[in-house]
Amino acid sequence: MRCAPWRRIWFAASxxxxxxxxxxxxxxxLPGVSDTIIRIGNISPYSGPASxxxxxxxxxxxxxxxxxxxxxxxxxxxxxxxxxxxxxxxxTLEQARKxxxxxxxxxxxxxxxxxxxxxxxxxxxGKGVPQLFVATGASKWGDPKNHPWTMAWQPVYRxxxxxxxxxxxxxxxxxxxAVLYQNDDYGRDYLEGLRAGLxxxxxxxxxxxxxxxxxxxxxxxxxxxxxxSGADIFVNVATPKFAAQAIRKAAEIGWRPMHILNSVSQSxxxxxxxxxxxxxxGIISAAYLKDSSDxxxxxxxxxxxxxxxxxxxxxQGDRNSNLTVYGYAVTKTLQHVLEAAGDDLSRENVxxxxxxMENVRVPMLLPGITMTTSATDFxxxxxxxxxxxxxxxxxxxxxIISE
Amino acid sequence: MSAVTQSAGSARIAAYAGVAALAxxxxxxxxxxxxxxxxxxxxxxxxxxILGLNLLTGISGQFSLGHGAFFALGAYAAAIAIDSFxxxxxxxxxxxxxxxxxxxxxxxxxxxxxxxxxxxxxxxALALATPPLLKFSLVEGWxxxxxxxxxxxxxxPFGLPLSDDQWLYLLxxxxxxxxxxxxxNLLDSRTxxxxxxxxxxxxxxxxxGIDLPAYKTLIFGISAAYAGVAGAxxxxxxxxxxxxxxxxxxxIALFVGLVVGGVGWLPGALLGGAFIVFAPNxxxxxxxxxxxxxxxxxxxxxxxxxxxxxxxxxxxxxxAQGPRTGRSS
Numbered sequence: 133m134r135c136a137p138w139r140r141i142w143f144a145a146s147x148x149x150x151x152x153x154x155x156x157x158x159x160x161x162l163p164g165v166s167d168t169i170i171r172i173g174n175i176s177p178y179s180g181p182a183s184x185x186x187x188x189x190x191x192x193x194x195x196x197x198x199x200x201x202x203x204x205x206x207x208x209x210x211x212x213x214x215x216x217x218x219x220x221x222x223x224t225l226e227q228a229r230k231x232x233x234x235x236x237x238x239x240x241x242x243x244x245x246x247x248x249x250x251x252x253x254x255x256x257x258g259k260g261v262p263q264l265f266v267a268t269g270a271s272k273w274g275d276p277k278n279h280p281w282t283m284a285w286q287p288v289y290r291x292x293x294x295x296x297x298x299x300x301x302x303x304x305x306x307x308x309x310a311v312l313y314q315n316d317d318y319g320r321d322y323l324e325g326l327r328a329g330l331x332x333x334x335x336x337x338x339x340x341x342x343x344x345x346x347x348x349x350x351x352x353x354x355x356x357x358x359x360x361s362g363a364d365i366f367v368n369v370a371t372p373k374f375a376a377q378a379i380r381k382a383a384e385i386g387w388r389p390m391h392i393l394n395s396v397s398q399s400x401x402x403x404x405x406x407x408x409x410x411x412x413x414g415i416i417s418a419a420y421l422k423d424s425s426d427x428x429x430x431x432x433x434x435x436x437x438x439x440x441x442x443x444x445x446x447x448q449g450d451r452n453s454n455l456t457v458y459g460y461a462v463t464k465t466l467q468h469v470l471e472a473a474g475d476d477l478s479r480e481n482v483x484x485x486x487x488x489m490e491n492v493r494v495p496m497l498l499p500g501i502t503m504t505t506s507a508t509d510f511x512x513x514x515x516x517x518x519x520x521x522x523x524x525x526x527x528x529x530x531x532i533i534s535e
Numbered sequence: 536m537s538a539v540t541q542s543a544g545s546a547r548i549a550a551y552a553g554v555a556a557l558a559x560x561x562x563x564x565x566x567x568x569x570x571x572x573x574x575x576x577x578x579x580x581x582x583x584x585i586l587g588l589n590l591l592t593g594i595s596g597q598f599s600l601g602h603g604a605f606f607a608l609g610a611y612a613a614a615i616a617i618d619s620f621x622x623x624x625x626x627x628x629x630x631x632x633x634x635x636x637x638x639x640x641x642x643x644x645x646x647x648x649x650x651x652x653x654x655x656x657x658x659x660a661l662a663l664a665t666p667p668l669l670k671f672s673l674v675e676g677w678x679x680x681x682x683x684x685x686x687x688x689x690x691x692p693f694g695l696p697l698s699d700d701q702w703l704y705l706l707x708x709x710x711x712x713x714x715x716x717x718x719x720n721l722l723d724s725r726t727x728x729x730x731x732x733x734x735x736x737x738x739x740x741x742x743x744g745i746d747l748p749a750y751k752t753l754i755f756g757i758s759a760a761y762a763g764v765a766g767a768x769x770x771x772x773x774x775x776x777x778x779x780x781x782x783x784x785x786x787i788a789l790f791v792g793l794v795v796g797g798v799g800w801l802p803g804a805l806l807g808g809a810f811i812v813f814a815p816n817x818x819x820x821x822x823x824x825x826x827x828x829x830x831x832x833x834x835x836x837x838x839x840x841x842x843x844x845x846x847x848x849x850x851x852x853x854x855a856q857g858p859r860t861g862r863s864s
Contacts, residue, residue, distance in 0.1 A: 147686045178819070179827040181782060190824075216826055221683070221780045222773045222813075226574060233570035247777040254774070316670065316681045347667060388861060 158163075158299050163261075164238030170204075170470060173231030174410075175243040175252075180218030185244050187450060188312055189214050191459025192242060194446035199463075205470045221251035228252040232261050239264050239482060242285070242462050246270045246317055257281045262483050264469070265462055265512070269319055271321055271369040274510035281479075283486055283510045285462055287420055289318060289394075290325030295368075295516050295533045296392050297329025300337075300365060304390060308339045310363030311380060312354055312378055315343035322369040322394060324344070325364040339363050352381050353393060359387040367392045372399065383411035391415045395516075399423060401452050404521060413523040418516040418533075421461060422496050425452050426525055434495040458498050464494035465503065465512070485487045500532045541551040545700030556808075560708060564701040566700030571774070572700040574812055579707045580768045582808035583714055585792045586801060587761020590718055593799030594727065595754045596734030598651065604665040605635045605759040609766025611669065612777045614684040615677045624689050624771050628710065631767035632760040639759025643752035662786035683777030686770065702771050710768065714761060718801055721757070730754055762789075794839055797846020806845045810837075 164171035167526070176189030196212040204210060213235055215227040220236060224243070231237040239262035243249055246268045253272075256263045257279045266273050266286035269292075273284035284373040288534040300307060302365050311326065313319035327334040340361035342354040358366065359382070368378050375397035382391070393415050397403045400423075404412040422429050431436040438460055442449055449456045473485045489512060503512035515534050519526040544852050564572045612634045613627035622630070646657045669678050678684065691702035721727050729750050732740040741747050770776050788811045793812045796803025819830035841848040 178823045179815070179830075180784070183827075214823065216815065216823055218784075218815065219779060220782070220784075221775055221777050222577070222769065225773055226577065226812075229570045229573055235566055247681065247683060247779040250685075250777065251773065251775045251780075254685065298544075345667065348710070 139416060145449070151403040159278060162238075162478055165235050168208060169211045169212065170208045170477060171235065171237045172466070173228075173235065173237035173240045174212060174214040175217050175224055175227050175231070175240065175399035176214055177219040180220065182219040182240070182245060185267075185455065186216075186532055187453060187455040188242065188244060188459040188462075189448060190344075191449060191456045192463050194449070195441065195460055195463040199467060205467060206223060206474060210470075211362075217248055219245055219248060220298050221247050225255060228255060233257055238262075238392075238477060238479065241265060242267045242459075244268065249273070253279060253282060260479060261478055262486070264482070265465060267462070270317060270319070271325075276508060276510045281483060283483075283512070285465065285512055287513045287516055289321040290328065291334055291511070291514055292351070292516060293322045293325025293367075294329035295518070296416075297326050297391040298533060299392075299416070299518060299530075300390075300459060301330065301333070304365060307337065307390070308361070309337050309367060310339060310348070310358035310361050310389070311341040311364045311367045312351065312374075313341065313343055314374070315345050316369055316449075317341065318396075319369050320434060324369075326367060344370070345428075346371070348374075350381075354378075355362055355381040356385060359385060363389060364393065365390045366395070367394075369394045370397060372397045372403045372494060376403045379404070379407035379411050379415070385407065393417045395419060398423075398526070399452075399454070399491055400521075400525065409523050412521050415521045416518060417467040418518050419526070419527070419528075420422065420498055420501050420513055420516045421457050422453065422498060424457055425528065428525070438496060442446045461494050461496045464496075465492075468492055468494060498528070498532070546625075551581075561705075563603055563752060564704040569698060569700040572652055572698075572704045574660060575703045576700070576772055577769075578647075578805065578812050579704075579711045580738035580765050580772065580807040580808070581811045582704065582804040583711050583768070584762045584765035584789050585796060585804040585807040586711075586718055587758040587765070588789055588793045589796075589798065589804055590721070590761065591754055592793060593759035593768075593801075594734065595730040595751060597751065597755070598655035599658040599755075599758070600655045600786050600790055601661035602735060602759070602762045602789045602829070603686060604658075604661040605639060606766035606769070606785060606789070607665050607669065609635050609763030609779035610770040610776045610781070611678060611684075611766075612763065613767035613770045617686055618684050619677055625687075627767050627771070629762050631763040635763025635766075636756040636760035638751055640756035645757035646755075648748070659783070659786070662783040665781055665783075669778040669781070672741055681776075681778060683775055683780075686774045688774050688778075689771060707772070708766055710764065714747050714764065715801065718761075721796075726750070726753070791834065793844075795834070795841075795844055797841075797844030800844065800846025800850075803844055803846040806847075 136479055142455065143199050149421060159502045174189055174192060176186050177183050178186045178189065193212055193214055196210050199205065200209050213231060217224040217227050228240060231240060239257060243263065244267040249266050252263065254526045260281060263282040265283060269286055271288040273282055300309065313323050316381065330337055340358050340363060342358060344351045344354055355378055366382065367393060370377055370378055375393060391414065395418055398417045398419065424435065424436060438457065442451055442456065469482060470505045471484050487505050487507055487510065489505045490505050491504055493502045498517050501515045505512050515532045517528050517532050518530050519528045563575065577647035584602060584606055588599060591597050591599055611633045616622040616627045616630055617624055642661065646654060649657055670681055688699050690699055691697040695702065729745045732743065732745060733747060733750060737747060792807030792811045797809030814833055815826065815830055818826040819832060821829050
């Protein structure tokens with residue numbers, strides 16, 4: 133029994149923990165809802181390897197402040213609890229359980245990341261808690277049959293790849309495609325989407341597909357090999373640093389294919405400028421949100437409103453990053469769902485309202501892009517528009533395309 | 536004489552307190568909500584890993600910044616055994632222990648020729664290499680690459696009237712106490728004394744006929760096995776493993792937990808585990824944007840207040856026995 137002293141400490145620690153962690157539930161029959169508040173949970177990586185994405189969480193908090201300052205939703209104030217998971221799945225589960233079991237949140241909104249959301253997928257569905265508008269582009273989130281409490285928001289990577297496939301089939305049906313992709317679920321989702329979009333022509337059209345690891349110092353050798361494959365279409369599925377390297381290297385070795393760049397890396401400032409604006413001329417990509425650095429929206433009313441919001445509620449936010457636009461638009465979508473749910477703020481009804489959006493438009497989506505969902509379609513955004521880089525900025529072209 | 540009486544008296548008090556604390560820790564899961572039970576289970580899981588690290592660092596004086604790798608190995612061993620081979624989750628604990636002991640032992644063979652910070656660096660490399668290795672295409676069929684592996688939540692056996700959380704808490708408690716007992720017995724054994732001799736004076740220990748490399752690799756293997764059991768429990772409790780769960784910060788967190796709890800004082804592991812689970816939450820509660828910096832500040836303040844960890848502080852206050860050796864703090 134020499135071990136007694138540590139037990140004493142444990143006792144003290146547990147007693148403290150019990151006091152600190154004592155539940156403070158909403159005294160009402162509906163979880164997270166009373167006559168005056170709606171309690172919403174969010175989990176974002178404020179620390180750790182993915183902390184750059186925490187701008188989304190911060191924008192959400194700022195926009196909720198704005199909603200509350202303007203009277204809330206149907207007279208109720210939104211109480212947003214946003215916790216840090218450091219992009220570590222076990223911590224995500226801990227935070228989700230805290231939000232559901234201790235804080236009694238109505239739903240978990242826009243939790244960020246694929247592995248992190250995976251860790252709470254079964255838990256939230258088992259509990260019947262909405263995991264609404266997850267902030268990730270993986271395609272597993274729109275599966276109402278097996279996970280009726282989880283809903284995607286942004287166009288998933290597969291959808292975007294399918295749009296590129298359609299463009300290629302329409303414009304270069306005899307083209308030969310080379311793909312550079314990041315060797316993880318994000319890269320492979322794109323590759324699969326491209327194959328699915330090309331259908332039975334996939335095997336004959338894709339002449340080369342080379343992966344890279346995030347730990348690779350450069351992707352020069354992949355680009356040289358992709359050029360050697362004789363392809364005249366290059367699908368660049370890389371994150372910003374590698375995408376810029378690929379654009380630069382292709383120009384250096386005189387490879388001028390039809391260059392399709394995935395939306396992850398379409399930032400002018402972070403990718404195209406370092407790669408060289410000349411080298412980037414003619415690149416094609418697809419978008420669904422307005423780019424705040426694009427001068428064509430200078431006179432746009434929605435853009436002005438967004439700037440007003442940034443001025444008043446999030447002045448330290450990065451306006452050149454599309455993450456602040458993303459956070460704004462996704463919270464507008466939540467606001468729409470809560471308003472449409474009216475006074476019936478049960479978890480079932482919130483999910484039902486979210487799953488019956490019909491051509492809903494929120495500000496900052498490209499003109500013509502709307503959200504539609506149904507009991508069998510849990511992908512709100514499935515439309516994108518193609519655009520071409522003219523050496524200075526992106527020029528939208530063609531129609532809004534759905535997969 | 537009076538010192539002996541005093542020590543006998545305090546031993547009796549300690550014994551009563553021990554029984555009371557055991558009763559409390561058994562009753563605790565029935566008194567708090569499921570979420571808190573889950574958190575306390577995680578505290579104990581980290582405590583088990585830190586206990587293993589303490590055997591290595593506190594007792595034999597070697598450093599490892601790579602125990603997150605063994606934690607990951609144990610977690611994946613358990614997850615793959617359950618998911619791909621249908622093994623009962625209870626059996627994955629000894630399996631994870633064996634695999635991690637073996638890997639730790641083999642890693643230790645060459646690495647333990649290194650001294651001090653060089654060993655720390657070698658083990659750190661192990662921690663850095665773990666997430667990419669888990670995504671490696673050859674093992675993808677088992678590890679699920681970045682998608683990870685999902686597990687079902689184990690229900691209490693024999694129809695016991697417990698919730699899943701309570702059952703996992705009690706399971707972890709029993710495993711933790713057993714491993715604690717093993718660690719204590721190891722220290723009191725001939726092996727333990729040999730290890731302490733190696734820490735205090737390797738040359739003298741060698742001169743006394745202690746086989747230095749053999750003992751060092753042995754304790755490295757045992758220490759890795761502790762981390763492996765903790766990893767396996769973590770996989771069972773969290774029901775999901777993915778490479779992002781075992782980034783290199785995990786190894787650092789375990790090391791921090793060891794220092795906060797007190798190097799060389801085994802019960803400190805529990806405080807170290809509590810620090811890993813609760814310190815980020817406290818930092819976040821103060822300011823989200825600065826949570827990383829606040830975590831650092833909490834750590835610096837703790838080290839300033841208790842330079843020898845919680846164990847050292849309690850010793851100074853006369854609440855705990857000295858470390859198992861003559862090393863003064």
